Amino acid sequence: MDEHAREAFRGYVAARSPALLRTAYLLTGQRADAEDLLQTALAKTYLAWDRIREREALDSYVRRVMVNTQTSRWRRRKVDEYPTETLPERAGGRDAADDIALHDALWDALRDLPTRQRAMLVLRFYEDLSEADTAELMGVSAGTVKSTTSRALAKLRDHPGLRDEPRAALPFDGVPA
Amino acid sequence: MSPLDNELRSLLASRAGQVAPSPDPLAGIESRARRIRRNRLAGAALASVIVIAGAGLAVPSLLPDRDSGATQFGTQQPSSTRGAPISTWQPRGNATPEALAFAKTSYGTGSPGDAVFVRLLWGGSPDNGPQVLICLAGAVGADGSEQPRDIALVYYAEDGVQQLVSTQPLTEDARQITRVVDVGSGPYVVAVGEPGTTEIAYAKDGGDDFAVQKQTEGVATFARTGPTGKDPDLGLYTFGDGDHKTVEVGGPKAGATGAYRLDPAQPWAYRGNQAALDSGMLKATQSEWSVRHPGSTLTPLFGQVYEPSGQREVAFVASGDGRTRWGYATSSKGGPEFLVDETLETKPVVLMAALPGDEVPRLFVLAAPTTGELGYAKDYRNFRTLVGPAPGVAYSPLEGDTINDAVRVLDGDGNLDKPVFLGPAPDFVARNSGSAAPDNLVTWPSRGATPDAAFLEKALTAFAQGLGAKRSDVEGKVLFAGDDDARNVFVFGQAWIKGSDAHTFGYSENSAGEATPFLGPVTANRPALLAFVVAAGAGQSRDTLIVVPTPGAAKTYYGAAQSEYTEITGQDYLKGVTLIDRSPKAQGNDMLKLVDAQGNKLFEGKVGPLLCGVKSCG
Numbered sequence: 001m002d003e004h005a006r007e008a009f010r011g012y013v014a015a016r017s018p019a020l021l022r023t024a025y026l027l028t029g030q031r032a033d034a035e036d037l038l039q040t041a042l043a044k045t046y047l048a049w050d051r052i053r054e055r056e057a058l059d060s061y062v063r064r065v066m067v068n069t070q071t072s073r074w075r076r077r078k079v080d081e082y083p084t085e086t087l088p089e090r091a092g093g094r095d096a097a098d099d100i101a102l103h104d105a106l107w108d109a110l111r112d113l114p115t116r117q118r119a120m121l122v123l124r125f126y127e128d129l130s131e132a133d134t135a136e137l138m139g140v141s142a143g144t145v146k147s148t149t150s151r152a153l154a155k156l157r158d159h160p161g162l163r164d165e166p167r168a169a170l171p172f173d174g175v176p177a
Numbered sequence: 178m179s180p181l182d183n184e185l186r187s188l189l190a191s192r193a194g195q196v197a198p199s200p201d202p203l204a205g206i207e208s209r210a211r212r213i214r215r216n217r218l219a220g221a222a223l224a225s226v227i228v229i230a231g232a233g234l235a236v237p238s239l240l241p242d243r244d245s246g247a248t249q250f251g252t253q254q255p256s257s258t259r260g261a262p263i264s265t266w267q268p269r270g271n272a273t274p275e276a277l278a279f280a281k282t283s284y285g286t287g288s289p290g291d292a293v294f295v296r297l298l299w300g301g302s303p304d305n306g307p308q309v310l311i312c313l314a315g316a317v318g319a320d321g322s323e324q325p326r327d328i329a330l331v332y333y334a335e336d337g338v339q340q341l342v343s344t345q346p347l348t349e350d351a352r353q354i355t356r357v358v359d360v361g362s363g364p365y366v367v368a369v370g371e372p373g374t375t376e377i378a379y380a381k382d383g384g385d386d387f388a389v390q391k392q393t394e395g396v397a398t399f400a401r402t403g404p405t406g407k408d409p410d411l412g413l414y415t416f417g418d419g420d421h422k423t424v425e426v427g428g429p430k431a432g433a434t435g436a437y438r439l440d441p442a443q444p445w446a447y448r449g450n451q452a453a454l455d456s457g458m459l460k461a462t463q464s465e466w467s468v469r470h471p472g473s474t475l476t477p478l479f480g481q482v483y484e485p486s487g488q489r490e491v492a493f494v495a496s497g498d499g500r501t502r503w504g505y506a507t508s509s510k511g512g513p514e515f516l517v518d519e520t521l522e523t524k525p526v527v528l529m530a531a532l533p534g535d536e537v538p539r540l541f542v543l544a545a546p547t548t549g550e551l552g553y554a555k556d557y558r559n560f561r562t563l564v565g566p567a568p569g570v571a572y573s574p575l576e577g578d579t580i581n582d583a584v585r586v587l588d589g590d591g592n593l594d595k596p597v598f599l600g601p602a603p604d605f606v607a608r609n610s611g612s613a614a615p616d617n618l619v620t621w622p623s624r625g626a627t628p629d630a631a632f633l634e635k636a637l638t639a640f641a642q643g644l645g646a647k648r649s650d651v652e653g654k655v656l657f658a659g660d661d662d663a664r665n666v667f668v669f670g671q672a673w674i675k676g677s678d679a680h681t682f683g684y685s686e687n688s689a690g691e692a693t694p695f696l697g698p699v700t701a702n703r704p705a706l707l708a709f710v711v712a713a714g715a716g717q718s719r720d721t722l723i724v725v726p727t728p729g730a731a732k733t734y735y736g737a738a739q740s741e742y743t744e745i746t747g748q749d750y751l752k753g754v755t756l757i758d759r760s761p762k763a764q765g766n767d768m769l770k771l772v773d774a775q776g777n778k779l780f781e782g783k784v785g786p787l788l789c790g791v792k793s794c795g
Contacts, residue, residue: 010203017202022193035199042202043209044420068421106188114385116423125182126189139423140409147601148383148408157181 001049009049012058013042020062026122027070029111041065063127064137067119102162109159117152124149182677186645213419263298263351264313264325266372269394272300276308276333283341284314284329292317295329298354299369303398306360307334311369314344330356343595353414355424357401359593366412366426370395373417379426383408401426408601437545437588437597438524441501444476444494445546448567453480453489462491462506462513468623468655469518471630472498478528479543479570483507485535492528492543494521503528505541511620511728518614518652527586531603537574540602544569544586548597552585560585575602615679617700618671619707621656621728624752628658628668636684639694640672650674653682656707657725657754663717664688669709669725671700683709698789705780706730706771708787713761722759722784726771728752730779734770737763742770759784 001009017038024034024041041062045052052061110118116138123134124145131149135142156162281295299311310333315326327344343356354369368377374395378387381403390397403410409425416422439445447454454477466475475495483490489508494501505517517530528543542551542563551571552560560583565571575582582602587593628636633655641651653672660666667685681697695709706726713720724733724745733755734742747755759767765785772778 013202013206018196018198021199021202022196025196026189026193031196034196038202039205039209042206043213046206046210047214047418065420068423102184103188103191106184107192110185110188116383116385121185122189125185126193140411140425143600144383144409144425151408153181153185156185 001046005049009046016059016062017042020059020066023063023122023127024066026126027066027115027119037066037070040069044069060133060137063123067123067138070115070119105159105161106156108161109156112159113152113155117148117155120145120149121152182674261371263328263347263354263371266298266313268297268299269369269396270297270299270301272297272308272310273333275335276300276310276331277312279333280310280312280314280329280331280341283331284312284327284344294323296323298328299367299396301367301396301398303358303360303365303367304400306358306365307332309333309358309360309367311354311356311367313347315347328354330358332358332360352416352422353412353424355412355426357426364401366397366399366401368392368397368399368412368414370414371416374414375417376413376415378413378415379403380411380413382406383411387411387413437526437548437586439494439521439526439528439545440524441494441496441521445478445569447477447479448546448570449480450482450566451480452482453491456489458489458491458508458513461508462493465513465622466495466504466506466515468627469515469652470495470498470500470502471628471633473500473502475504479567481566492517492541505530505532509620512622514620515614527584527598529584529603531575534574537576540571540573540575540582540584542571542573542584542586544597547589549587549589549591550585552587553602554583554585556583615673615677617702618654618673618679619656619700619704619727621725622752623655623657623670624725624754625657625659628655632666632686633668635686635692636668636682636694637672639684639692640680640682640696641674643694643696644674646674654679657709657723657751661711661721661756663713665711665721667709667711667723669707669723681707681709683711685711687712706769706787708769708784710759710788718761719758720761720763722757724755724757724769726753726755727779729773730771731774732772734772735767737767739768742768 020041021034021038024038025031028034028037044065045058045062048061052058110121113121120134120138123129123137124131129137131142131145135145138145140148277295277297281293284295285291285293294315294317296313297310298313300308302308308331310329310331312329312331313325313327314329316324318324325347327347329341329344332340352371353374354367356367358365358367366379368379368390370377370392372395374392376389377392377395377397378389379397379399380387381401382405383403390399401410403426412424412426414422414424458480459477463475466473473495474497475493477491477493479492481490482488490505492503492505494503496502501521503517503519503521504515506513506515508514516532519530526544528541530541531538532541533539540553542553542565544551546567546569548569551563551565551569553563553571553573554560563571563573584598584600584602585596586598588595588597633653637651637653638648640653641648644651651672651674654670655668656670658668658670665685665687667683669683670681671679672682673679678699681695681700683695683697684692685695686692693712700707704727706724708725709723711721711723722735724735726733730753733745733747733753735745735755735757736742745755745757747753763784765783765788767784769780769782769784769787770778771780
């Protein structure tokens with residue numbers, strides 16, 4: 001990689017790493033794992049930099065590497081390593097107690113999902129990718145995305161921490177009348 | 178959108194928002210890249226030794242045409258050159274000359290007049306069954322050059338099955354070839370990774386429980402034990418450069434040929450009972466559909482009179498508003514109800530839905546009339562034939578846990594190797610969380626004027642924006658529309674995000690074009706009435722309270738208090754809808770009462786709660 005390309009790569013990392021780190025965090029659930037995952041993905045991107053022609057699709061490329069790497073990583077680690085229960089600090093005092101409890105329960109439920117299901121929810125509900133784009137990124141059909149997402153949501157609803165959550169406790173944010 | 182969807186979005190955004198950026202995001206990237214590169218080089222060197230040795234020992238004597246291929250595609254790169262085109266892969270495994278000759282002859286039969294070539298990519302005998310060959314195949318040009326086109330899968334037994342199973346177009350940038358073969362004691366997976374592939378794993382249930390498979394030269398063959406659920410089983414390849422690729426083992430629906438696809442421009446001919454379309458059913462369905470999807474015209478595909486209820490049912494495809502959809506309508510006293518209203522994927526081979534049934538939900542399958550057997554299995558394996566009311570049409574009860582239910586559609590020859598469709602059956606829960614009409618959608622007819630399509634579009638866009646959703650994910654039903662003397666234009670009804678409950682929703686614009694959306698709460702099931710206020714326009718001193726009652730209502734009373742009821746007589750053409758002058762200062766304690774033709778009270782209560790938005794009441 002020549003100095004011009006290296007400069008472009010550094011510019012990309014500086015501009016996009018905060019957003020990509022957020023996605024990595026949602027994929028892994030751990031800050032340290034997220035940084036490691038993103039570093040791996042960016043290292044692979046660095047090696048592939050000269051071959052990536054569609055620079056506007058870089059985010060998509062990095063996300064794809066992150067999802068695939070995370071799937072493989074989890075598979076290798078699951079026999080001897082589980083995430084800790086430590087959660088990141090919340091913004092203090094902003095949410096009502098019920099909201100905090102609900103978010104904590106949902107977060108726990110999300111972390112209990114299989115990695116692929118969790119990745120699909122992150123891509124669909126955080127990255128706001130369409131079913132087709134999610135399918136392409138994960139190498140599966142749109143139908144699989146639809147069914148897997150549906151099943152992941154069903155698992156969330158059935159999670160012990162959420163099963164008894166009253167429907168009214170799930171607030172609906174919209175515009176006032 | 179369900180509350181859970183909203184809460185999930187909120188949670189993900191919230192948690193992600195708490196992640197502080199790394200102080201030095203570039204730190205460590207280049208050193209890690211160097212480490213990865215070193216690993217790749219080491220892996221490539223090892224792979225080169227293995228592949229070259231394998232080719233030298235096993236393959237050349239069996240492959241008389243291979244040298245020309247090597248010349249054609251330039252210098253061979255048997256190492257883990259990242260993404261090296263399939264056409265440059267060296268052959269792995271082995272095959273007999275007879276099997277290769279058969280493959281070439283069979284492939285040539287499908288390309289009459291063309292000189293063809295077939296070159297082995299992998300050959301073997303999984304489970305000690307017939308030889309299985311995965312070949313690169315294509316035409317030979319006038320100058321003798323090979324023009325790769327397809328990946329061919331061939332079975333060859335000396336005294337048994339000899340078959341060109343499938344050909345699929347070559348994708349040069351593919352890094353693996355994954356095929357399911359039906360040999361020996363059951364289905365096997367043949368997983369061929371690009372040269373230098375370091376690991377091949379398999380997950381039978383579509384989850385993350387990947388089991389690493391024994392592999393030789395980047396190829397693994399193993400018994401297919403999945404899928405065990407609705408998700409397809411998966412293969413996970415780890416390549417020499419450390420990258421990964423997950424693929425569905427089932428792969429594309431290879432058997433789905435154009436002849437069986439539904440082309441909305443030339444849809445399948447109508448099948449079923451003509452009586453299902455009579456008595457105005459087709460006309461009413463079209464009318465109601467146009468309210469949902471202005472400009473969309475439906476074409477019936479199948480119809481029947483559903484015995485348990487005597488209701489007429491029609492399955493149809495619709496287009497004309499820029500989107501192609503399919504639906505399933507059933508007659509009811511309040512007009513046609515849509516049990517299915519879904520965007521159509523591009524030229525599908527089958528339409529399926531889980532419909533409400535007499536005692537249990539029922540599966541509806543509609544495929545091309547030229548298809549053969551329709552099958553249904555509770556375990557994805559043991560299919561039973563569905564006998565339907567017309568060719569390519571079937572119903573089946575959906576009982577018990579439907580998580581492993583599958584549907585198979587065979588072609589007219591009953592070809593089990595290449596089903597036209599093989600996939601999960603829809604389940605009833607999934608339908609209700611998909612894009613079908615929400616359960617709380619009222620079945621009342623649309624009254625008043627027909628809203629202008631552009632105006633309706635603005636209204637639905639406002640609804641989508643109000644909920645932070647994409648417009649394409651939002652649908653609506655108009656219950657009442659019109660304008661008033663002050664040139665306020667309004668539309669009122671229900672709108673919803675696909676898969677979620679419907680909200681009461683209104684939208685108005687005054688003469689200056691100023692818009693006022695009303696985003697009400699999730700509509701109650703079977704409401705007696707819905708109400709909406711259009712604010713006083715220029716030169717007016719009073720708001721207009723619009724009351725849209727259930728079709729069974731006969732009289733509407735309104736008063737500042739219960740003791741001050743006045744019967745409100747609506748215009749006949751409004752069919753029960755009343756427009757009531759209301760003070761802008763009304764605090765919501767004013768009262769409404771609704772009675773049916775027999776004087777039975779259908780509703781009585783304060784106006785205020787009827788006008789509650791999602792956050793406040795008016």
